Amino acid sequence: MVESKYTPTTQAIISSLTKHDPAVSEALKNVLFNDNPSKVAKWHALFADPLFYPKQNMSLDEMRAIAYKRLKKVADAKLFSIYDFINDPKNLLTAHEMLSLCDGALATKFTVQFNLFGGTLIALHTDRHKEFMSKVDSLAHMGCFCFTELGYGNNAVEMETTAIYDEAKKEFVINSPTTLSQKYWITNGACHANYAIVFAQTLVKGKNEGVNSFIVPIRDEQMKPCTGVTIEDMGWKMGLNGIDNGKLKFSHVRVPRTAMLNKFNDVTESGEFKSDIKKNSQRFFKVADRLLSGRLCISAMCISGTKMNLLIAIRYSQQRLSVGASGLSDTPIMAYQLQQNALLPLLARTIVLNLGYNSAKDLFANPKGRENEVVRVCCAVKGLVSWNYEKVSTVCRERCGGGGYTAHARIHEGIQGSHSGMTAEGDNRVLMQKIVKDILSDLQKELHRQPQMTRCPERQLPKQESVGDLESLMNLVYYREVAEIKSITEVLQKKIMEESKKFYDVWMHEISDDIQSLALAFSERYALENALSIAAKVTDLKAKEVLAKAIRLHCLLLVRENLGWYLANGVISPKAGLALEGEYQQAVKDIVPHVNDIIEGFNIPKIPQLAPPIIRDYIKFNEQSDPDNVEAAGGFFDFTKGPKL
Amino acid sequence: MVESKYTPTTQAIISSLTKHDPAVSEALKNVLFNDNPSKVAKWHALFADPLFYPKQNMSLDEMRAIAYKRLKKVADAKLFSIYDFINDPKNLLTAHEMLSLCDGALATKFTVQFNLFGGTLIALHTDRHKEFMSKVDSLAHMGCFCFTELGYGNNAVEMETTAIYDEAKKEFVINSPTTLSQKYWITNGACHANYAIVFAQTLVKGKNEGVNSFIVPIRDEQMKPCTGVTIEDMGWKMGLNGIDNGKLKFSHVRVPRTAMLNKFNDVTESGEFKSDIKKNSQRFFKVADRLLSGRLCISAMCISGTKMNLLIAIRYSQQRLSVGASGLSDTPIMAYQLQQNALLPLLARTIVLNLGYNSAKDLFANPKGRENEVVRVCCAVKGLVSWNYEKVSTVCRERCGGGGYTAHARIHEGIQGSHSGMTAEGDNRVLMQKIVKDILSDLQKELHRQPQMTRCPERQLPKQESVGDLESLMNLVYYREVAEIKSITEVLQKKIMEESKKFYDVWMHEISDDIQSLALAFSERYALENALSIAAKVTDLKAKEVLAKAIRLHCLLLVRENLGWYLANGVISPKAGLALEGEYQQAVKDIVPHVNDIIEGFNIPKIPQLAPPIIRDYIKFNEQSDPDNVEAAGGFFDFTKGPKL
Structure with missing residues (x-):
């Protein structure tokens, strides 16, 4: 037997990073993708066209020409029609999810042609525009x-x-x-x-x-x-x-x-x-009205790009070697707690936001009976998903070091894309204000559906020595919305009714952070509530367990980030606050053996057109010098075998 | 008298945004720039050369050619020589600060030629290399x-x-x-x-x-x-x-x-x-060894770029109009609390980090008696300053919306530059580990200089109803380092001595976040301590007051960000924790009337080569279509008059 150069602890972590249960990934694919699964293969096949190979060092003219050519190729594949707004509304968002894996510029040109332009026509036309509309799908009318x-x-x-x-x-x-x-x-x-x-x-x-x-x-x-x-x-x-x-x-x-x-x-x-x-x-x-679906289109692009960047950073980290106990460069950086703590909470959060987005996709397709929620949900999902995309991309780039700085690594596309998403179709911060106005207006009409807490954190949780169980955490996340609504209505009452201040002044000059906090609390509740409800319906028990671990880690992350608020307001005890840190650290470790199940569950096609060289054989890629020659990176890193030494 | 369309509150804020005391700016210039002030004008004059006009849509070859031409122009101006390492070491960092205002690629090519290449020669040469070295300043030996x-x-x-x-x-x-x-x-x-x-x-x-x-x-x-x-x-x-x-x-x-x-x-x-x-x-x-000064060179580039981006975002926000109480687009967005809360705490933090960096610049020039601190200080400053640059650039871009997404706005240069800074010359996170190893080693030798607290927060502050005074806040910031050192030494003792775990395992797999926390606590303490000490020596009373307000806001920001830790550990009372929010909000408002004093104190030259159109007459600039034609944006926005309506 060869003696391992690793410590037993490192060896165990490296081994757990090679685990993969394809059945779990299959189950997760069906949870994370909220449309007819048969569509995916068609999009993947389309992207296998050589036209979709990445290219760098192009002039503006060349970049635009290639984006248009790709859009035309997509249009010709007829995987989407503006008439889907009527017959298959989810297909609009599915198209954005798929296109964003490939090329953000292509996806943006698509969203303008098909949602903003085509969707407006669908929404506002009468018979006299039908002939004109028949030329949109083909780009004859661009x-x-x-x-x-x-x-x-x-x-x-x-x-x-x-x-x-x-x-x-x-x-x-x-x-x-x-x-x-x-x-x-x-x-x-x-x-x-x-x-x-x-x-x-x-x-x-x-x-x-x-x-x-x-x-x-x-x-x-x-x-x-x-x-x-x-x-x-x-x-x-x-x-x-x-x-x-x-x-x-x-x-x-x-x-x-x-x-x-x-x-x-x-x-x-x-x-x-x-x-x-x-x-x-x-x-x-x-x-x-199209700006509303536009916000979901942006969410679709962002959530998809987020998964792509997590895939890139994690797969690279699984094969990238740095210093081990031996002093040699023999340990995949994904084995480091540093890398895990940076990437895995974001992975967990992305799953929750993905499920929240999926619910919004359903709502978009069928808002019946919940029409009053559509605006705030679209704003909430776009806000959370685009901000998360920015954060994930920034952290992934940082954690991949120089490997993530090259253009061919594709991570930077997420930074650029998320920035566009954060302020297009309504600046996220302004949309947060919109959410609160919407909630306040519905409160007056007694229409705002508050979260269903199973316990009242303010009265019961401070007695607990730990709040790390999923039920307590869920109640804590939900409670923030309830408390923020109470607080903001009291503040408005006091300032406007009692102190006779003008609404504009209070809103714009005094309670800006309160507004943002409430909107975020609502948005986080929405995402979590739907993630829990979707996860509850999953039949594959192992996949259900993975989802439960991810959701719990996400909740720990949220409570940890707002720990000051929970403690200052006496919602949890200092003792439970102190215990939280250890529970959080352990929850990250609990995700490690499921990393491959989750990443494969993202169902991102393994074709060189989409997958950067740093997640394939990046050493082979570096034997040659053409950054456009992605073929040189050969096949995909086999995560079940671990890194080549 | 014309009736104002603004509410009295909005009107007062808009007026305070036009205040400027040039004497305060002058005083701040001398505090924020830590070298011979006469050098600045020479660099500013150099950048007035037409070669430094921004250009876009270039091929790689063109971009590199222009970066080289600029570097040659800089070399020919003889504002820096590799022999300054011996005679005027601060001049190295000054050069980086100046170059970064202009072009990050130029600054990077400069840092390699003059610090890494030239500086290594200076540090490791003997007489036989002198003739070779004489050709470095001119780029004859590139x-x-x-x-x-x-x-x-x-x-x-x-x-x-x-x-x-x-x-x-x-x-x-x-x-x-x-x-x-x-x-x-x-x-x-x-x-x-x-x-x-x-x-x-x-x-x-x-x-x-x-x-x-x-x-x-x-x-x-x-x-x-x-x-x-x-x-x-x-x-x-x-x-x-x-x-x-x-x-x-x-x-x-x-x-x-x-x-x-x-x-x-x-x-x-x-x-x-x-x-x-x-x-x-x-x-x-x-x-x-050059990697060490290289970290300060990166810090110099980052702190300078940070100030540039704050200038851009704030000046744009002072003239960019959006919805007012009238419903019309008549209110500069800088009047919104939203914009102030996003930008001004970062402005305050940047001042503190600037002063922390200045102290490192002094230490670099004269480490005598403090040689043991040099490594950890360089790592600390590079970490804080480059992460802050990323955050500032991201927030500035977001708060400027589409205006910040254009290339000519220059904000994105900070995102790209900060990412390079965050992982070049040592990944920040790895440098944080280095800091802690350094501290632990000095602790064993009883060499680690701990912060001088005037009170022990753990015993005394929990009784206070407010910790918002500067002295309490300073003690809280310092206390974090003391407590984290205690905690990490105890944990290492327990795990390694009592549980016989391997150091590598504990370090890499168990206490990663503790290491990062201690390193950050040390870094923040270093910056704050030096900011306080520099501010104490300022003789202009008004400038001193502005600095005090900025430092206090920065401290409130730090304590607010770590509020959960302070509360869970019983360092402050829940009551003081609750009070902090209002004090923080007010501290942001307290900076508003000093915004121009601070921004002008950055001493960034008002030449179109450096200043993007969005902080000049961006409307005029948009009357034409050439993004390279920055002359079209005309003169600079006159912040003392407020926005054109």
Whole structure:
């Protein structure tokens, strides 16, 4: 028998890192992916096309050309149609999950074409737009979504672009009067779109009837900008440079009356504005509705990218060697507690957020009876998932050192993608404010569904010497929402009723952190509640156990992060607070033997088009010098065998 | 009188954001910059050269060419010489601070040429190398530092490259036998270096005498790789692509005996290895010494970039308008508590870390009597400053929304730069381990200087209803180090002495978070202690007050972040814990009227070469489409007048 160079402890950890139960992974695949499983193989097969091989050191033009080519290839595969909004709404989000594994720029161009452009058409069209819509799936009508203006990123209802109705000619005249009113960050705008849906203040007979949307041709058949349309390229960005973001200005551009998307509001042939919706602000929310599904599309992209980065960091850490007890570089860094404590709580949290997102996907497909929850759930999920994506990507990059700094490692794509997700389709922080406004409004109507606690932490838990059991932890997470709601309503009552302060002042200048805390408490509760409910239904007992361990670790993480709050408010005892640290450390170790079950449960295809060289044979890859030659990295690291020594 | 559209509260905040006392800024400039103030103007003048205008959408070749041209321009300005290591050591760090304002790739190429390459020569040369060294300042000898190998990122002492002494020919034969032994991430290697300092296991008469360094020509006069030297380009990275990182392999490359840098170790003419240092491991630390100053160089780059990003985010927020009480977009977002709570604690923390870094700069220039502290201080400062740079850049990007996502906004440079800083010259987390080993070793020798507490928090503070005064807060921050030292020594005692566990097992598998906590506690104490001591000497009373407010906010931030620990351990009372939140919120507000004093105190030149359009007239900039045309953004935003409406 060969004597191990490892200590028995290290040896045991290294062995546990090679464990894999494929049945558990199979069960997890079906839990983590919330749609028809048969779809996955089709997407994976599509990505096997050589077009999806990663390429670096490209000019803007080249990056955009390849993103478009990939989008066209995706469109041609017909794995998604805008009519799925009606027949198979979950397929929209599934498409985003899949595309994000491959290329964030491609996924973003897709989301604009199919959700913002195509989805708006589906939502706001009438019969007269059907022929136009039939050309969207194929990209014959390639679209952009002219909503945001330079000066109105967070206050779009005040946008300046106008659509003035010319009764004589039965045309709308679209005009952006100022620099601040130029349509800004318009994806597909700089290069590829020939049509835009333009949002504009609609003036009929001199009266502002609120924001409506209009189909406006922006490029002719030679792809030259149409008369009156100025298109400027926004140039280089911090990432996702395959996206052709443009600035668009409209100078008295005329479109026929019928260009207006008129499902809810219309101008009749005789020039009358008609709407069943009385208030302009209500009309705005109706026509800007795509931003809501847009938030879920971003969540889909982010959760998928998060799993990809965890896969990369963990697989790399399983084969990357550094100093062992022998002093030699013989120990996979994943065996270090340092690496485990950095990565595995994020892995656990990502599972919970994945399940929370899955519930939102269900809600999106079928909101019946829970319509009042849709807005806050979309905001909550986008917030948590995109912030988590940023954190995971940052930590994964750091824990992979130089190996994670190369472009071919792909980890940085998550940093760039998450930053886009965090502030696109509504700045996360502003969405958190929206959640609280929504909750407060529902509270007044007695509509806010509070979490079902099985115990009241404030009265019962302080007596416990440990709060590390799942039930206590769950109650603690839920309790935060309950307590924050109580606290914020009392504060508002006091400041506004008793001290006669203005709502705006209190909201914007005094309780900002309270608002963020409540919104986060709600969001975390939502994700946890749904993760628990999904996990409860899992029939594979081993997979159920893995999920339970992950959920518990996630809860420990949440309570640990807010420990000051729980202790200062006397919700748990100092003794239980002290005990928490050891329970947390052990909970991380408890995940180690399940790492492969979980990572394989992510079901990320093992093709060189998607998988970076650092999770394959990165030594072989480094025998040559072309970072685009990912084939050189050969096959995939066999985690059941452990690292090559 | 025109009625304000703002509420009186908002109006007061907007007014306070226009306050500026130039005398305070002047005083702060002298506190925050720890070198001869006359140097600054020379660097600022240099950057006014058109060569330093930002450029985007470049190929790798173009990015590298411009970084080299800039480096040459900097070298020609003769603001730094490698002989400053002897005569004016602080000038090395000053140069890094200045260069980082301009271009991270330039600064990195500079640090390799002047600190790693030039500094090693200064540290390890003898008379025979003087002529060679005279060509470094001008870049006639352009160098790279072949230290890290692909397989030995964190265990360099085990590097595989060998320098075998051939007695007959009086030559060393340099050889990298495997793929893992290729020199990796070698800055200046892919394009511009004609010489390398190569570190290698030195074999003389068949005996490994440990790692030494050798001057090796790697390119001939036509810049073709020399015989036996294989150079491969590492390609695209997550950022800093102007750096030409290469992989270098040496195949039996011969250099004369005199190529060895022989200050400490030598091979005599008669072929004997000589050294006053007995152990190979000690020899390693002696020859790898430049990594230590390298950590301060990285700190210099990071602290400077941090200030730049805070400047960008805050100035943009002062002029960027969003929704006000009127519903219109008329309120600068810096007036929102949301923006203040996100940015101002980071501003306060950056001041403290800046002062901590300044103390390390002094220690570097004159370590006399404190030699034992140098290693841990360099590690501590690099860790805190580079992590803070990452956090600040991430938050600034997020708080600037789309405005911060454009490349011309420059904020993303901080994300890319900080990631490089976090794991280069030693992974921060590994450096934290080094700090603790260092402290434990000094404790045994009774050499570790513990912080001077004025009160013992554990006994006295729990009685206080508030710990928000600076003295209590300082004691709390210091106490964490004292308590963590006590805790870790007890744990090690118990596990190793009583439970007979192996040190490696305990260190790597059981107490990872404890190690990190102690290292951070030490690092935070070091920064705070020095910030307090520097602030105490400031004579301008108003500047002193601003510093006091910033330091207090920073302390509140630290205690708030670790509130769970303080409460669970009974160091402060739940009542004081609850009170902390209000004190923290107020401390942020207290910084608002000093924002301009602080930002101007950063002394960042107002030239379009460095200042992104979003802090000038970004509306004017958006009237045109060329992101390279920064001139279009015109003059600088006048913060004393507030935003244009």
